[in-house]
Amino acid sequence: MRLPRPHHLFLLLPAAAAVSATSWGCQTVQSGLTYDFKSLGGAHSVVSSISTPPTIQNTTWSIDPCAPLQKNKDTDAKEQCPDGTYVCGLVRHIDTAGKSFLAEVIPVAGDIDGHAVDEQVLLLNATEAGGKPRGVRVEFNGGNNFAGHEQRAVVDFVCDKDVTGEADEAITFVSYEWSESAKKQVLRLEWKTKMACVENAKGGGKGEEKKSAHWGFFTWLFIIVFLGAAAYLICVVWLGWDLRPHRDMIGEMSYLVKDFFGRVGSTLQGRSSRGGYSAV
Template identity: 35%
Template sequence: MRLAQNAAVISTLLFPLLSAAAGSFSCEHIRVNKQSFNLKPLGGAKSVMHHFENHNTTYTVDICKALGKVKDIPAEEQCPNGTQHGNDVLDEVYPIAGELKEKGGGHMEPKWERLKDSTSHEDSTKEGLRVSMNGGFRKLEGGKNRGQKAIIEFVCDKNREGTEHLYDPEDKYTEEKVKRDEDDGDDAKEDPDSPSLQFVRYEEGEGDVDTLRLRWLTKWACEGAKDEQDADKAGHWGFFTWFILIAFFSTATYLIFGSWLNYNRYGARGWDLLPHGDTIRDVPYLFKDWMRRVLSTIQGGGSRGGYAAV
């Protein structure tokens, strides 16, 4: 990603899946304390921006798979493969969370928590879930690495898909817009024009790990949303089932009514009861004759014609 001179920092948040050995998770099947969630509709690269000291920092996240390399951007200006979360800058690049095989990287170790089960008083009125992920690192002066961590809080908002008013992963927004979106904070639900994915804070210098916190407003974090998704899928299969049933009962009604009519009008018995009984009775023979013709055509397809060599 190219940056303007007055915005020297771009951060990139990437969420690849863990390997099976590391305890992988699927964004489509998340179960936390007997509650199931499907966050697949939030998949794909999504971005949020933070403004600080004349710098715009863009965080980009894909919760379902790792973000791929960006074309036309030098490799040294991109995060390493397997990054869960990273900081992509003009003069510095470092991953924040992910399943990293690079030297200095670690395991993602995702931990999910229902907000209702949290011991925090602030979470008591919220509905949704929270995930924390590790594995990132930042190279400091002197060659030392500092650990990085990302925490995303998915908050239930029945009026949002979770993809509304998101930033593009480019540094092209004004300082005023970024600061206005950040000032919305917890009042974002009341502002329909605020981004669904929001920057909360970046905790730097506390302990041995720096932590990025994001908030994501979406209806897919509501408890019971997965049941509605499953019901919608069942509804599509139900339509097909009803179509088969209607066709079956229509055919059965036609045969029964036709048989009754033939019995009362003509005194028919046996096969003669069925409407078009002769045709129905001949179906097996017609099918057998059709198959014989098909096989004959296939077997005769390699002949050289009606002329013999002299």
């Protein structure tokens, strides 16, 4: 049997890195935990109002955090944001008689006219020192140059254990104003949802964190033992060493591997039988 030469293994590394790189996709990995917001997919809206005598200005901010907003076939395309928009603002003026007319269409964020939504994600700081993150912030970019300004939407998904976040009432309009630091017109929304809580993140919670760290030790130990054994056998085969002086070492290695897997099996069995974590 011809073994692969070591330098061939490095050719596989770029491919592995490419597979691990993922886009937003309505979920994010932060501090080793996966926050999944796919249940919030679909169009959601919140309205902000200001007095503009003799009218009232209502702006309907629509967002789909997971995909571009779907067009309404019964509405004129000119009265909707362009294809690829994730966050859209429709500004209407309402007179004293209750009649309204559409004044502005604002494509705030999305894959629009060569721009990219390019979501940026980070954890929201805890409200007190040593506390858990209070949620996840997502920046949606790609808004067209509207009224001379580039656009951006910043959505804070805030942890609320009693709210699913699937209803529009969970979304609050915060502001829509010029950001000097970003050099963009920025829409800010707050979205309460239990999906932003650490306890609901995949792998989240104290027990899961312990389990993950516990198994990580065995994983690294196995890798080290496996690589050491592989390197030893490669040297034996490639360099043509006589195996007879090394029989005792090979036997000892076999015993160590068997003992290692025995400990792993005992640990896993202990967890399933007691629902806890056995000491090692």
